[in-house]
Amino acid sequence: MVTVARWTQRTGSLVIIAKRIKPLRRRTEPVPWHITDSQINTPTARRKISAARILVPATAAIPATYCWRDSWLTGFDSVFALLSKFALLNGLTARELATLVVSTRCQGRTRLLDELDLDLRDSAVIDRNKLVRLFHTNAQVISRGFVLDTFPVRPSECAKVLRYCPDCLTFGWHFSLFQLTFVHRCPIHQLVLRDFCAACKTRVPYRLAASAFDNPFICSHCQADFAPSLGEP
Ligand SMILES: [Zn+2]
Ligand SMILES: [Zn+2]
Known part of the structure; x- marks a missing residue:
């Protein structure tokens, strides 16, 4: 089973792809494809993420940016x-x-x-x-x-x-x-x-x-x- 989670930060510049290699136990509910900021901070979401391997594809280069007000x-x-x-x-x-x-x-x-x-x-x-x-x-x-x-x-x-x-x-x-x-x-x-x-x-x-x-x-x-x-x- 492969699950891809796409999470975009406020800047919209970071994409993380999570590939769940091996489920820890049988799940009846579907794992969401899109995880929002509010969802990612719930205990359930954290358990799901901890069961996944986070992969950042080499082709998705993250541009260096600096803060300014x-x-x-x-x-x-x-x-x-x-x-x-x-x-x-x-x-x-x-x-x-x-x-x-x-x-x-x-x-x-x-x-x-x-x-x-x-x-x-x-x-x-x-x-x-x-x-x-x-x-x-x-x-x-x-x-x-x-x-x-x-x-x-x-x-x-x-x-x-x-x-x-x-x-x-x-x-x-x-x-x-x-x-x-x-x-x-x-x-x-x-x-x-x-x-x-x-x-x-x-x-x-x-x-x-x-x-x-x-x-x-x-x-x-x-x-x-x-x-x-x-x-x-
Ligand atoms: Zn002055
Ligand atoms: Zn001084």
Whole structure:
């Protein structure tokens, strides 16, 4: 007797085929071909599944996907904020994140990934089209994330450490505008921008580096949480 159960997750991307090789005992009721989420969590359904061998056919490749929350995109986020939120949602290390977003056409890519210390003020080594896809947005929004791509300023006018409004960062908001050294206050909250952790005075490099991205929005020195609101449901 062969039974095939097809279960589709909410994403609709996963199909599991169960083949029952040998029944444990004679059954009078038919085993359902389709098992829903509610059915699969009943004791009866679990017994039926435990009697089956789960086979995932080699031809049914499951595409790799990443999590993203469109509600976390303001349309004006800096690339620092976007990458931090993305790493947080997907549990990525700084190295995994860099491997994902550094352009494959970039010269010296292997060395850059080894050094893991990428300037986020411009998009010189970043695959911007990849960011468009990962963040479900468009090229204009991604371009706004890079301060040197957006504003006609010199590199010396863009801070090399994170400058932020504490009230904005609570919600995971950070805008490339804050990196301009001649901007001193948040235009939303009128608070003076900070360039250090309020708890321990450590500065956060404005770079894709382990110190800033292995624990996104967490001070690498004192573990202070810069964006506690992101952890709320
Ligand atoms: Zn603010
Ligand atoms: Zn700190």
